[in-house]
Amino acid sequence: MYKHKVLITEQEIARRVEEIAGEMNKQYGEKTLDMVCVLKGATIFMSDLIRKLQMPVRIHFVQVSTYGTGSESSGTVSLHFSTAADLLDRDVVLIEDILDTGITLDYLLKHLKEKKPRSIQVCVLLDKPTKRKVNLQPHFRGFEIPDEFVIGYGLDYQELGRNLRFIAALDPSEYKP
Numbered sequence: 460m461y462k463h464k465v466l467i468t469e470q471e472i473a474r475r476v477e478e479i480a481g482e483m484n485k486q487y488g489e490k491t492l493d494m495v496c497v498l499k500g501a502t503i504f505m506s507d508l509i510r511k512l513q514m515p516v517r518i519h520f521v522q523v524s525t526y527g528t529g530s531e532s533s534g535t536v537s538l539h540f541s542t543a544a545d546l547l548d549r550d551v552v553l554i555e556d557i558l559d560t561g562i563t564l565d566y567l568l569k570h571l572k573e574k575k576p577r578s579i580q581v582c583v584l585l586d587k588p589t590k591r592k593v594n595l596q597p598h599f600r601g602f603e604i605p606d607e608f609v610i611g612y613g614l615d616y617q618e619l620g621r622n623l624r625f626i627a628a629l630d631p632s633e634y635k636p
């Protein structure tokens with residue numbers, strides 16, 4: 460595995476996931492939720508979270524491809540939904556691993572709003588607020604982290620590291636943007 464430094468432990472993640480689920484349970488009550496999970500990074504977060512929710516939940520997946528050079532998102536994004544997600548009049552939570560510049564989530568939100576949901580909120584596990592280029596505040600947020608490249612608990616570097624139980628900063632000596 461790549462050299463890394465643990466930033467958030469398995470126990471800290473579990474506790475925070477429980478708290479976020481508690482906030483959602485309080486806010487949505489018995490309303491059915493439609494979760495839209497951004498592939499692939501948010502899959503582990505979503506699977507842990509939804510098992511702590513008390514209301515009926517549907518899940519959907521969306522694959523986002525951004526075109527650009529290096530590690531920075533460009534403005535060009537394409538979407539592919541796993542199912543023809545009918546979100547008309549639904550209460551939707553868009554769930555993502557990490558909010559960085561905000562370009563990806565901003566694009567997704569605009570697209571999902573065209574499906575005319577009753578409500579739509581954003582839930583992110585991690586937030587790197589120093590990198591923001593778009594004004595976007597997540598409604599539910601796990602942890603604020605410094606501007607380091609992180610892996611684990613769904614997040615990858617070159618497709619590896621997703622199965623780590625914790626979140627870790629990748630050692631810069633390993634990183635080739």
Ligand code: XMP
Pocket residue numbers: 500532555556557558559560561562563564607608609610614615616
């Ligand atoms: P933007 O910049 O559009 O992009 O908010 C968010 C997407 O960028 C990826 N990303 C990361 N992936 N470790 C990762 O594994 C990181 O530290 C990291 N920072 C950004 C991620 O795919 C997210 O969806």
Ligand code: MG
Pocket residue numbers: 500614615
């Ligand atoms: Mg990735």
